[in-house]
Amino acid sequence: MDVAFLANLLLVVDSGSMAEAARRIGVTPAAVAQQVQALERELGVELLVRSGRTVMPTEAGHRVIERARGLVREFSELKAFALEGEAAGELRIGTITTALLSLVPDVLSGFAASFPHANVLIRAGTSMELYEALQRGDVDVAVCLHPAFTLPKAYDWHLLREEPIVVLAPSRLAAHAPHDLLAREPFIRYDRSLGGGKQADQYLRAAKIVPHELFELNSLMAIAMMVDRGLGVSLVPDIVSPLTTHLNVAKLPLPVQTEPRRFGVLWNRASPRGRLIRGFLACADAVLEGERKGPGAVAT
Secondary structure, eight states, X not given: OOHHHHHHHHHHHHHSSHHHHHHHHTSOXXXXXXXXXXXXXXXXXXXXXXXXXXXEEXXXXXXXXXXXXXXXXXXHHHXXXXXXXXXXXXXXXXXXXXXXXXXXXXXXXXXXXXOTEEEEXXXXXXXXXXXXXXXXXXXXXXXXXXXXXXXXXXXXXXXEEEEOEEEEEEGGGTTSXXXXXXXXXXXXXXXXXXXXXXXXXXXXHHTTOOOEEEEEESOHXXXXXXXXTTSOEEEEEOOOOGGGTTSOEEEEEOSXXXXXXXXXXXXXXXXXXXXHHHHHHHHHHHHHHHHHHSOOOOOO
């Protein structure tokens, strides 16, 4: 039995369709269907049934999938153990989008130079999605916000950045009071289902500010671009990204101190990919140290 076929079966189930699973691994839906059919012939049971445009596991499929997750994870760990003494293997990184568009590319540049034979797989998601993926063993490290709950002892955390919440405004409004801007100007809200968006919403409530809401978005990059175009102001974490360095925006500190948004790296202490994870952390620290020694200009 091909373990890769089992892994792709799990991807079909988790994504809800063969087409989406095929897109993620870069093959045709027909190829994925053939793999599933090969598993069904070998096991002698039907694993999936179609329900509209999606697929769902049969009763037998549920039983197979429950065992398959462990088998796929154990096989992946076996490969990692075999390669632990080598600067090779596979590192599966989950990351929030803002980190992927800011810090992570520089970290991966250093990582690729230090571990040229390592294979890196990257997936983006929200912090909670990445934490759950780490628990399932789908990723080895998560670049995410620190969870709002106490971490189990099996996990370790390495802080990368603390980002204060600031008012983002067009440069022409830089001399205005932050609270006045939030109360007066059209407001572009950061998604309240995300950590930084929740912090911003809590601040507005505590300050008794009811903004004139224009949009609500889950992309800090898109928000910065809209502020640059003069569409309004926003209340967001002070991110550092080369993609927004040339935008014509001002970042105004809040008059009332608030908790910053903290993001870092989360991983399982017992991971068999310990050497690669330590290498990734070292590369991240090197990038941050280079930033501290750099010109000091902070991008929005």
